[in-house]
Amino acid sequence: MPQQSDEHLLSVFEKLNKLSFRRQQLMDRRNVLSMLIQFKRNNGQNEQEYSKETGELQQIDEDLKVLSDRKIELEKMQEGGSLLIDTTKSSSVIFVDSPPPFPAPQVILDVKQLPRHSSKTQCPFCRQYITTEVMTKAGSVTYLLCLISMVFCCVAGCCLIPFFVDSCKDVTHKCPKCRSNINTCKKF
Ligand SMILES: [Zn+2]
Incomplete structure (x- = not known):
């Protein structure tokens, strides 16, 4: 699924590139034409003589307008929103953001706010934009839960369960580039 959306983004990106190129071509042609018209007008030709230009x-101008509409559409798609085209008015485009199935991957700059899973951030040590590696480690909560289960109901070593359950443990974010510990999310 993420691969598919990558390909989709890539094709949107390519389309945007082609579109910018086409736009540049049109702008160049437009400049030439305006100069030509200006020239003919200055030489005393009447409007009919340069009506073709x-x-x-x-x-x-119309093509450029269509292109810029298309560009807005593509940029919206790149941002991950899906769009609905109102067929009754072809020129108006209504954008509807589809709710993402999971929170959009965003770069979290405050490392203190990193969630308990691997996330995009800027490494405070090597200043690179990275996706953190997460490591779980038994923390105070793990030992506490172990203790509680020992006191109340320890049968067949169930006090060890907290050591195998990641959500009971502390999570450490590591930088994959410089291997520094960026932040540790304590359970409490
Ligand atoms: Zn780093």
Whole structure:
């Protein structure tokens, strides 16, 4: 599923690139045409004599408008929103953000706010943008739960269970590049 969306993003990105290129071509052509029209006008030609150029200029303006609409659409898609095109008015596009199945991966700059799973952040030691590696380690809560289960109901070593359950343990975020410990999320 993430691979598919990567490919999708890549194709959106390629389309955006092609679109910018096409836009540049049109802008160049537009500049040439305006100069030509200006030149003909200055030479005393009347409007009919350069109507072909004026017509092409208008066509280019329309094409440019379509392109910029398309560009907005693609940029929205790149941001992960899906869009609905209102067919009754072809020029108006309504964007509807689809609720993501999981929180969008965002770069968390405050390392103190890193969640208990691997996340994108900037390493405070090597200043690189990284996806943290997480390691779980028995923390005070783990020992506490172990103690409680020993006091109340220890049958067949169930006091050891907290040591095998990640959600009872502390989570340490590590930088995959410089191997520094970025932050530890204590259970309490
Ligand atoms: Zn680092």
